[in-house]
Amino acid sequence: MSFKTFTSFLVAGVIAASAAHAQAPALQSQNDAEKARITALVAEAAKEGSLTYWDTVLQPATKNALLPAFIDHYGLPKTFKIEFSEIAPSNMITRLEQEAKAGRATVDVAAIASPIWVAAQARAGALMKYESPEYKNYSMVAEAGLVENGFYAFNGAYVFxxxxxxxxxxxxxxxxxxxxxxxxxxxxxxxxxxxxxxxxxxxxxxxxxxxxxxxxxxxxxxxxxxxxxxxxxxxxxxxxxxxxxxxxxxxxxxxxxxxxxxxxxxxxxxxxLLPQNFFIMANATHPASSKLWFDFILSEKGQKIIVEKEAMISGRNGFTSPIPDYAPAINKLHxxxxxxxxxxxxxxxxxxxxxxxxxxx
Amino acid sequence: MDGYFQTVITTSLSDQDVWTRRIERWVPGLAIALGVFLAVIPVAATLLRSLTLDGTDGLTLIHYTKLFTDPRAQLAARNTLIIGTSVTLGSALLGFLLAWIVSRTEIPGRRAFELLNLVPFFTSPYVGAMAWQYLTAPNSGLLVYLARNWLGLDLSFLRINSIGGVIWVLVLFYTPFIYLFVIGPMRNLNGALEDAARVHGLGFIDTMRRITIPLLAPALLSGAIVVFVTSAGLFDVPVILATPYAIPTIPALIFESIGYPSDFGRAAALGTMMMLVIVGLILVQKYIIGNRRFETVSGKGYSPRPAKLGPLSHLTCLAIEIFYIGFGAILPLIAVLLVALSPIWKGWFDPNRATLENFRYVLEEFDMTQHAILNSTFLSVLGATLIVALGFLQAYRLQSRQGWLAKTLQPILSMPNGIPGIIFGLGILILLIRTPLYGTYWIILIAYVAHYFPFAMRSIGALLMSLSPELEQSARSCGATWWQTLRMVVIPLSRPGLIATWLMLFIILVRELGSTILLYGQGTETISVAMLLLSEQNFLYVAALAIVQVALLSLAFALLSRNSKSLFQ
Missing domain, CATH: 3.40.190.10 (Periplasmic binding protein-like II)
Incomplete structure (x- = not known):
C-alpha cells in the first residue's frame, strides 16, 4: 500500500469516525462537559459490549424496538447486545436480594413496580448512585415521591x-x-x-x-x-x-x-399509580452501558417507544402520549x-x- | 446364561487385582457418602432457616407455632393431604392397569400404547392445567360450549376449579410415574408364581391380589411415594385451578411466602414439614415391605405369559387405554393446539383466523427458545445419566447391606425429595452464589442431582429387590469380579427399570422449574424457564412452545424405541 493510499484511508476513517460521533443524536445540543461525559461513557460501553436488563412488565418485542434506537442514539457498535428477561416480581426480588447480599450482580439494570422494596434497596446500598441528567425532566413525579433522584426513576407506570x-x-x-x-x-x-x-x-x-x-x-x-x-x-x-x-x-x-x-x-x-421503578444495581458489571441505558429509557425517544409498545404512563414532564386513549398523560389522571x-x-x-x-x- | 458365565470365568481369572477390590469397596460407599453430603446440606439449611428469625440470634419455633395456629395453613394442609392422597391412589390404580395392559395382554396396538401412555408425561402440568381450564371452564370451556350448543347438555357440574379438578388433572399427568415404576418389574415378573397360583385354584382377581400386586409392592410403593410428594408439592396446577377460587394449598402458601416482603422462615417451615411427611412415608413403606422377599427374577428361565382374556375383557382393556389417552393426551393437546393456532383466544377456535404466528414468534423472534431447547437437552441428558449412576450405586450398596446404618441412611437420603423445588433452589443459591459456579450450567446440574437422586435410588432399589441374590452369587462363585458381575448380570437384568428411571428423570428435569428459576443465568435458560417467561407475555406463546416440546419428546422417544421390541424390555 502506497503512502498516498494509506493517507487517504486514514483521512476517510477519521472523517467517518467524526461523522459518526457528530451524528450521534445524544451529543446534539449538549454542552461540552456533557458531550465529554457521554463520549467517555459511549467509549466504555462499546468495550463492555452488552448489558443485562430485567423488567417485570416490558415485553421482549419492546426491547427489540428499544435496542436499535439506543444504538443509534449513542452511535454504539451494531453488535451491542442487551440480555433481556421479563420476569415475575417475586423471582426478581429473590434473585436481586441474594445477589446484593453476596456482593454479586448478574443483572445490571432492573425495573419493578414495588416502590417500598426499591426504596429499601436504595437505603441498604444495593442500588448504584447515579445522577442522571434526565432527572430534571421528572421533577413532577419526584415531588410526588414516586422517584428518588440519584437512585431510581420509573420507566413507565400503570394502573389497575x-x-x-x-x-x-x-x-x-x-x-x-x-x-x-x-x-x-x-x-x-x-x-x-x-x-x-x-x-x-x-x-x-x-x-x-x-x-x-x-x-x-x-x-x-x-x-x-x-x-x-x-x-x-x-x-x-x-x-x-x-x-x-x-x-x-x-x-x-x-x-x-x-x-x-x-x-x-x-x-x-x-x-x-403503580410506578415501574427503574434502577442500576450497585455491583453492575456493565456500569457505563447501564448509565447510558438509564438515560435513554428516560429520554423523550425512549419514553415514546415504551408508551407506544406497552401503553404505559410516562412520568416525564410535558410528555405527549402517542396513544392517549390507552396511556393518558400523567397530569390528566386523577x-x-x-x-x-x-x-x-x-x-x-x-x-x-x-x-x-x-x-x- | 451359559455363555455369560463362560465369559465371566475366563475374564475374571486375569482381572482379580487389588484395584478391583478397592473399587468394589469404595465406589458404592462414595456414592452413599456423596448422597449424604448432597442430602444433609440443603436439608440442614432448610431446617435451620425454619428455626431462625431474621434479625435475631438464637433458635425459635415461631414459624411453626404461627403455622399451627393459622386456620388458612390448616385448611391448606388438609387440601394438600386430600390432593396428594387422592392423586396417589388414582395414579397408582391407573398406572398399574396401563402397565399391566401393555405388558401382560395381547390387545391390538400394544406397542403404540406403550409410547402413547407416556405422552401426558411430556406435557408440563402447568400446560395441562391450562388445557383443562380451556376445555371445561364453566363459562367459556370448549367442551362446555360444544355440549351446550350441539347436544343441549349442561356440563357445569364438572367444576374444574375445585379440589376435584386439581385431582383430575394431576391423576392424568402423574399416572405415567407409576406406569414407569411398575412396567419394568412387571415385565420381569416370574410367571411361574402366577401359574402356581392358578393351578391351586385361584381366579384372575385373586391371583392379582395375592401374587402379582404383592410382588410388585416395592415398585408400587416407591412410585406412590414419588407421586405423593411431587403432586402434593406441585405449585403449577393448584395456582391455575384452585388458588383463584380461594382454595389454599401448601405450595401456594410457599409461593406467597417467597413474595415481597418475603418470609423464608415460614416457607422453610412448610418445606420441613413436607420432609417429615416423606420420612414418615418411607418408614411406612419399610413397615409394609418388612423382611419379606420380592425376588421375581431368578436363574430359572420363566417369563410371564400373556393373560388369556375374553372378548369383553379385551374390550375393557382397550376402553381403559382409549379413556386414558383420550383424556390425558388427545383432548388437552387438541385444546393447546387450537389455542396455539389462534391470534387471540375468544373461547372458540376460528379456522378463518388460524395462524402460525405464535409458533413463528416462539421459534424465531423469541431468541431464548433455541438455546433453551439445547440447554434443557444437555442438562436433562447429563443430569438423568449422573442421577441414575449415583442412584444405582447407592441402591446397590443399601440393598446388599441391611444393617442399622443402611436402614438409617435410607430415610435421610430420601429427604431432599420432600423439599419443594423453590426452597431447594434457594438453599443452593445461598450456598453457591459466591462461587464461580453461580450463573453457569453446573449450579443447575448440582441442584438437579442433589434434589432428584433419591428418585433414582428408590426406583432402582425396588428393582434390585426383584432380582434373586442367587444370580449374583452364582457369578461371584464362578470367579467374576464385582464389576463383571454388575456389567454382565445385574445391569442387563435391571435394564428395563434403569431405562424407565432414566426416562422418568429426563422428563422431570426437562420440566423442572422450582430450582431452575432461581439458578439460571443469561444463556443457561431451560425450556421451563422460557415457558414461564412466555407466560408473563401471552399464554398463546406457551401453548405453541408446549406443542413443540411434546412433538420433540414424542419424536425422540419414538426413535429410541424403533429399534427394540419394546423400550422397557
Missing part, C-alpha cells in the same frame, strides 16, 4: 382499573360505584392479593378513595383471584369473567390490536395520593392481612 367487553356488559358512568352496580357474583376477577404487591398497593389506593365499605361490597361479589394481568384480560375476552376489576390498560391495548374488544374506565374518584416512601414492608403486610380478611382469600 375496571375492564370489560362492551358487547357483554354496559357500564354507565365513570365512578367506581357505577362499576360495582353491574358486577355479577362470581363473574369478576381481582388480582391475587395474597402474593401480589401491585394488587395490595391498588387495594390501599381504592380504600383511600372509596373507603373500606366499598371494598367489602366488592368482596361480596365473590371475585376470583388471578395473579397475571395477561390472564385477567384473557378471561374477559373469552367471557369467563364479565369484568376484570383490576385490569391493566396495557393488556387491553395489546389484545384489542389482535381483535378483542376491551374497554376500561379511569374512575373519577381516583386511581392508584391519582390517589399515597406516599410510598413513608410506607414500610410491615405496612404492606398489614394491608395484605386486611385484604385477606375482607376477601376471605
Amino acid at each position: 382499573v375496571p375492564m370489560w367487553d362492551p358487547d357483554k356488559v354496559k357500564v354507565a358512568g365513570d365512578s367506581w360505584k357505577d362499576v360495582l352496580s353491574v358486577l355479577q357474583e362470581g363473574r369478576v376477577s381481582v388480582g391475587n392479593g395474597a402474593a401480589s404487591d401491585a394488587t395490595i398497593m391498588t387495594y390501599i389506593g381504592l380504600k383511600t378513595a372509596m373507603g373500606k365499605d366499598y371494598v367489602e361490597a366488592l368482596a361480596a361479589k365473590k371475585p376470583v383471584f388471578i395473579p397475571k394481568s395477561e390472564t385477567i384480560a384473557s378471561r374477559v375476552v373469552t367471557g369467563e369473567d364479565m369484568m376484570a376489576f383490576m385490569g391493566m390498560p396495557t393488556r387491553a391495548y395489546q389484545l384489542n390490536q389482535k381483535g378483542a374488544n376491551l374497554k376500561y374506565v379511569l374512575p373519577k374518584e381516583g386511581v392508584t 391519582l390517589v395520593h399515597i406516599d410510598w416512601n413513608k410506607m414500610t414492608p410491615d405496612d404492606l403486610q398489614a394491608a395484605r392481612r386486611e385484604w385477606m380478611a375482607i376477601f376471605k382469600q
Whole structure:
C-alpha cells in the first residue's frame, strides 16, 4: 500500500469516525462537559459490549424496538447486545436480594413496580448512585415521591382499573360505584392479593378513595383471584369473567390490536399509580452501558417507544402520549395520593392481612 | 446364561487385582457418602432457616407455632393431604392397569400404547392445567360450549376449579410415574408364581391380589411415594385451578411466602414439614415391605405369559387405554393446539383466523427458545445419566447391606425429595452464589442431582429387590469380579427399570422449574424457564412452545424405541 493510499484511508476513517460521533443524536445540543461525559461513557460501553436488563412488565418485542434506537442514539457498535428477561416480581426480588447480599450482580439494570422494596434497596446500598441528567425532566413525579433522584426513576407506570367487553356488559358512568352496580357474583376477577404487591398497593389506593365499605361490597361479589394481568384480560375476552376489576390498560391495548374488544374506565374518584421503578444495581458489571441505558429509557425517544409498545404512563414532564386513549398523560389522571416512601414492608403486610380478611382469600 | 458365565470365568481369572477390590469397596460407599453430603446440606439449611428469625440470634419455633395456629395453613394442609392422597391412589390404580395392559395382554396396538401412555408425561402440568381450564371452564370451556350448543347438555357440574379438578388433572399427568415404576418389574415378573397360583385354584382377581400386586409392592410403593410428594408439592396446577377460587394449598402458601416482603422462615417451615411427611412415608413403606422377599427374577428361565382374556375383557382393556389417552393426551393437546393456532383466544377456535404466528414468534423472534431447547437437552441428558449412576450405586450398596446404618441412611437420603423445588433452589443459591459456579450450567446440574437422586435410588432399589441374590452369587462363585458381575448380570437384568428411571428423570428435569428459576443465568435458560417467561407475555406463546416440546419428546422417544421390541424390555 502506497503512502498516498494509506493517507487517504486514514483521512476517510477519521472523517467517518467524526461523522459518526457528530451524528450521534445524544451529543446534539449538549454542552461540552456533557458531550465529554457521554463520549467517555459511549467509549466504555462499546468495550463492555452488552448489558443485562430485567423488567417485570416490558415485553421482549419492546426491547427489540428499544435496542436499535439506543444504538443509534449513542452511535454504539451494531453488535451491542442487551440480555433481556421479563420476569415475575417475586423471582426478581429473590434473585436481586441474594445477589446484593453476596456482593454479586448478574443483572445490571432492573425495573419493578414495588416502590417500598426499591426504596429499601436504595437505603441498604444495593442500588448504584447515579445522577442522571434526565432527572430534571421528572421533577413532577419526584415531588410526588414516586422517584428518588440519584437512585431510581420509573420507566413507565400503570394502573389497575375496571375492564370489560362492551358487547357483554354496559357500564354507565365513570365512578367506581357505577362499576360495582353491574358486577355479577362470581363473574369478576381481582388480582391475587395474597402474593401480589401491585394488587395490595391498588387495594390501599381504592380504600383511600372509596373507603373500606366499598371494598367489602366488592368482596361480596365473590371475585376470583388471578395473579397475571395477561390472564385477567384473557378471561374477559373469552367471557369467563364479565369484568376484570383490576385490569391493566396495557393488556387491553395489546389484545384489542389482535381483535378483542376491551374497554376500561379511569374512575373519577381516583386511581392508584403503580410506578415501574427503574434502577442500576450497585455491583453492575456493565456500569457505563447501564448509565447510558438509564438515560435513554428516560429520554423523550425512549419514553415514546415504551408508551407506544406497552401503553404505559410516562412520568416525564410535558410528555405527549402517542396513544392517549390507552396511556393518558400523567397530569390528566386523577391519582390517589399515597406516599410510598413513608410506607414500610410491615405496612404492606398489614394491608395484605386486611385484604385477606375482607376477601376471605 | 451359559455363555455369560463362560465369559465371566475366563475374564475374571486375569482381572482379580487389588484395584478391583478397592473399587468394589469404595465406589458404592462414595456414592452413599456423596448422597449424604448432597442430602444433609440443603436439608440442614432448610431446617435451620425454619428455626431462625431474621434479625435475631438464637433458635425459635415461631414459624411453626404461627403455622399451627393459622386456620388458612390448616385448611391448606388438609387440601394438600386430600390432593396428594387422592392423586396417589388414582395414579397408582391407573398406572398399574396401563402397565399391566401393555405388558401382560395381547390387545391390538400394544406397542403404540406403550409410547402413547407416556405422552401426558411430556406435557408440563402447568400446560395441562391450562388445557383443562380451556376445555371445561364453566363459562367459556370448549367442551362446555360444544355440549351446550350441539347436544343441549349442561356440563357445569364438572367444576374444574375445585379440589376435584386439581385431582383430575394431576391423576392424568402423574399416572405415567407409576406406569414407569411398575412396567419394568412387571415385565420381569416370574410367571411361574402366577401359574402356581392358578393351578391351586385361584381366579384372575385373586391371583392379582395375592401374587402379582404383592410382588410388585416395592415398585408400587416407591412410585406412590414419588407421586405423593411431587403432586402434593406441585405449585403449577393448584395456582391455575384452585388458588383463584380461594382454595389454599401448601405450595401456594410457599409461593406467597417467597413474595415481597418475603418470609423464608415460614416457607422453610412448610418445606420441613413436607420432609417429615416423606420420612414418615418411607418408614411406612419399610413397615409394609418388612423382611419379606420380592425376588421375581431368578436363574430359572420363566417369563410371564400373556393373560388369556375374553372378548369383553379385551374390550375393557382397550376402553381403559382409549379413556386414558383420550383424556390425558388427545383432548388437552387438541385444546393447546387450537389455542396455539389462534391470534387471540375468544373461547372458540376460528379456522378463518388460524395462524402460525405464535409458533413463528416462539421459534424465531423469541431468541431464548433455541438455546433453551439445547440447554434443557444437555442438562436433562447429563443430569438423568449422573442421577441414575449415583442412584444405582447407592441402591446397590443399601440393598446388599441391611444393617442399622443402611436402614438409617435410607430415610435421610430420601429427604431432599420432600423439599419443594423453590426452597431447594434457594438453599443452593445461598450456598453457591459466591462461587464461580453461580450463573453457569453446573449450579443447575448440582441442584438437579442433589434434589432428584433419591428418585433414582428408590426406583432402582425396588428393582434390585426383584432380582434373586442367587444370580449374583452364582457369578461371584464362578470367579467374576464385582464389576463383571454388575456389567454382565445385574445391569442387563435391571435394564428395563434403569431405562424407565432414566426416562422418568429426563422428563422431570426437562420440566423442572422450582430450582431452575432461581439458578439460571443469561444463556443457561431451560425450556421451563422460557415457558414461564412466555407466560408473563401471552399464554398463546406457551401453548405453541408446549406443542413443540411434546412433538420433540414424542419424536425422540419414538426413535429410541424403533429399534427394540419394546423400550422397557
